Amino acid sequence: MTHVDRCNDADRAWVTAAIAAVEADANRSADTHLLPFPLPRDWGIDLYLKDESVHPTGSLKHRLARSLFLYGLCNGWIGPQTTIVEASSGSTAISEAYFARMLGLPFIAVMPASTSAEKISLIEFQGARCHLVDDPAKVVIEARWLAEDLGGHFMDQFTYAERATDWRGNNNIAESIYHQMEQERYPIPVWVVVGAGTGGTSATIGRYARFRRLPTKLCVVDPEHSAFYPAWAAVDWTVSTGRGSRIEGIGRPTVEASFLPSVVDRMMHVPDAASVAAARAASRVLGRRVGGSTGTNLWGAFSLIAELRAAGRTGSLVTLLCDGGERYSDSYYSDEWVAQQGLDLAPHLATIYRFLADSTWTPH
Structure with a gap:
């Protein structure tokens, strides 16, 4: 009998130790905070931010x-x-x-x-x-x-x-959200709002909700120059914009393989000026800077909250605080950069502050 043996015991031992080290990191940092976003309680709608900025490397x-x-x-x-x-x-x-x-x-x-x-x-x-x-x-x-x-x-x-993430559980982001929501006024979110970069997070949350037979709907928000929203609208997954996104971490010039449109219930196109305005407005409300993709998420969440309010519905929404705004002092928090990009934040800021005052939603 002949055989070919490619086993290297030293390499296998290294891999075993490497997996243990990565798993130990998960044990230390998988549960991040779920922060309530301040809204009037009598609206009957609660908004939460899953704060992924507290990971050791500062982001989702x-x-x-x-x-x-x-x-x-x-x-x-x-x-x-x-x-x-x-x-x-x-x-x-x-x-x-x-x-x-x-x-x-x-x-x-x-x-x-x-x-x-x-x-x-x-x-x-x-x-x-x-x-x-x-x-x-x-x-x-x-x-x-x-x-x-x-x-x-x-x-x-x-x-x-979407392949690498264990979407059934194992303390993934979806399981963590629902566990942390158990003691809240409305424990099962009406909506979860996320952006798409790879599409891995939306795939994980959408699959998990279905697996657990939960009624939560998934809304994916998409910035300018990204292919996800126009592809969704046209039901054409070959769409290519040929341009990169100004909102770092989300938006792609083509629809990536990890994006699963079949688990998404709604998509929204969010202007970049609205994303930056929402990030700045949220930073004032929260007392800390958040990144541009968090602004995109919040713009979508505010729109959905206004829709629920207009329909007389109550419930909760969850979105992500993807990373801190300290990384963007020379871009989203720089008036010079905003002007260079030709972005006008004023009308979007007016929309947000009007919404926070009385839930009226009149985007420009």
Whole structure:
């Protein structure tokens, strides 16, 4: 009898230790806070923010990075000498760089040249290298080429996000939300509102609600220049905008493989000026800065709350505080940057403050 044995005991032992280290991180940080957003109690509608900024790497993408590393390790794609390459606008790269450093692996983040200096600094702080690309639409292609040239592993968040996440439970973001809502006035949310970057979070929440036979509906909000909303409206998943999103972390020029439209109940297109205005307005209300994608989420949530109020309905909504606004002092919180982008925040701020006063929703 003949056989071919490719087992390397030392490498297998390293993988076993690596998985234990990543799982230990999950044990320490999987449960994040669920914050009530202040609304008049007599509205009969409660809004909550799942605060993903408290993860060790400061964003929702910490969960995704952890899942992708476990997926790669368990699939045999990542070993003790593997160079990790990812295409990312910043937050995923920050989180993956954290895990790469934890495991002693080199990491290269391929990202648009327009990525904020704060995010680049955070990636480099983790000992990673940033590879900047002028055309945002070519970031994934460049990352794939780079990984092939180096003999490394391309993490490919846009393909594997929905596959790597355990959507049935295991303290994923959906299970955590529903567990934390158990003691609230309306424990089962009417709506959960999220943005789409990879589509992994919306897939996880939509699948979990169905699996648990819950009536919660899922709304996905989408910024300018992103393909998700126009593709949804046209029922054409080949739509391509050829442009990157100004709202970092969400929006893609093409519909990515991890986006599952079949679990989405509604989509909303949110102007970038509205996202930035909502982030700034929320920062005043909460007493802390939030990122632009949180603004996109809140714009969608406010619209749905106004709709429920007009229909005389009560209930709860949950959305995500994806990351803190400290990373965006030179963009979303810079009046100079806003002017350079040609964004007029005033009408959107007026819409938000009118809504917060009496639930009237009259977007421009």
